[in-house]
Amino acid sequence: MDALEGKTAVVTGAGSGIGRGIALALAGHGVHVVVADVNQDTAEAVAEEVRATGRRSLAVAADVSDLAQVEALADRAYAEFGSVEILANNAGVSMRPYRASWDTSYEDYQWVIGVNLWGVIHGHHAFVPRMRETPGPKHIVNTSSMSSMRDAAGLAAYTASKGAVDHYSLAAAEELATQNIGLTLLFPGFVRTDISKSEQLRPADQQSESRHVKPYSDYLGQGGNEGNWSGAPAMAADDPMLVPLDPIDAGSMVVRAIRENRRFCVTHPTPAELMRTRTELMIGGYEPLGQSNAVLNDVRP
Template sequence: MEDLSNRVAVVTGAGGGMGRSIALALAAEGVDVVVSDIEGDAAEKVANEVRELGRRALGVATDVSQLDQVEHLADLAYEEFGAVDILVNNAGVTMRPFRASWDTELRDFQWVMNVNWYGALHGHLAFVPRMREQKRDSHIVNTSSMTSMFTVPGHSAYSASKAAIDAFSMCAREEFKIAGIPIAVSVFFPGAVKTRVGTSERLRPEADRSDVRHVKPWTDYTSTPAAAVGAENLNGLTPLSEVTNFMQPMHPDEVGPLVVNGIRQNYDFISSHPAPADLIQDRADRLANSFHGLS
């Protein structure tokens, strides 16, 4: 999709951070944008920024964990613009502090999976039938995370939700290709980006929030003090810095142009930082040699 001018995009989780950056980068390329966020005021604020760039915009409050709300988002987008060419399933949440899998309650797994994984699935289910009917080049971007590329102890719920997005996106991409449907799918892997995602639990009912429940942090099980590099800018991401110290924290404004370029070039995968090739290769090697037979 080299020419983006006069296209229409829907971006979820676009009230700030990476989603805002993607929405504005698309608008700068001549795209009209439906700005979706669970916080409606934030969505409308970004929609106004899109309008200031000379493009049409619609701000919509949407909880992507609820299929009916995402279907309503699709209805509004098609009523306003008549088509959707680009869908960016970007909304996501995480929890602080990092915690062992056995200290992660069912409600924690459910909350993260409902937003991160089911949010992307709901976008797919609500938009793809109508995108197929358009019979013209379209593009879906699903936001994963570099944490699905390598192991991050204490981050099991988040990593699992992103790994689900990876597998689903790759299957959908091949299905579209085999069926001759002109919809491309990219998986976006952000690394260390300075957003408010670390404060996601502000969106949970107070009784469910980790600070209220005094969740045992993963660092209580480790003897190695977490590195402090970039921690002050990453909203409590300190434990992750032990395995991501190869990344320079990125301002979210840098993300949008990277994603837009990935859409233009029809990349299968888009990363915000150089991928950790050694960690990926180590996992691939162990998988390739995982059949040991019976001795």
């Protein structure tokens, strides 16, 4: 979608960080923006910033983990703008401290997957049928994370949600391509945002009550972080993925990916060696049935 001027975008989680960066970068290219966020005040503030660029903007308070609220967001966007050409399902949360999968409470999983994965699914569910009904090309951006490219110890709930976003999006992208709707999967590395403070917005009924929150780092040095299956060491402090990026720059990377209809937008150098090793081990993981079953065949009646 190369001509963005005059189009309308809905960006979730746009009251802060990368969502705000996407909203402002789009506004800079002449796009009107619906600024959606669970936090009404920050959404209003960013909508004001969009208006200052001369574009129209509407702030909508919406919790993406709640389908009814995302449907209401779509109703508001279509009532106000008539059409939505760009949807960025960007809202996301993360927990601190990082915690082991077995120390992650049921409420932790519910909350993180509810926002990060269901938020994306709700976006598709509420918007795609309406996007299909209006003429012209459309584009969806789903925010994943570069942590889904690694084996991010201490982040099982988060990477589970993001890994699911990856596969959901790749399947949907094939379908959407037949409907003149492009899709970009956004993989941010370290972007300077408020993500580490996500839990300030965590609803009271989804607090982590059922498990004591023990930091994953407490296990280190007890055989907990000696490396992983690929032999790769834990992430080094000087890893290129950890070089902080300004969220506004992340926003302009996203706009470029939309204009070029690119499937992937990655904000930092990919951990290519790790990804290659993972893929090679997966390919090599196949063993013909005869050999795997050699012992079983002896005992099978």
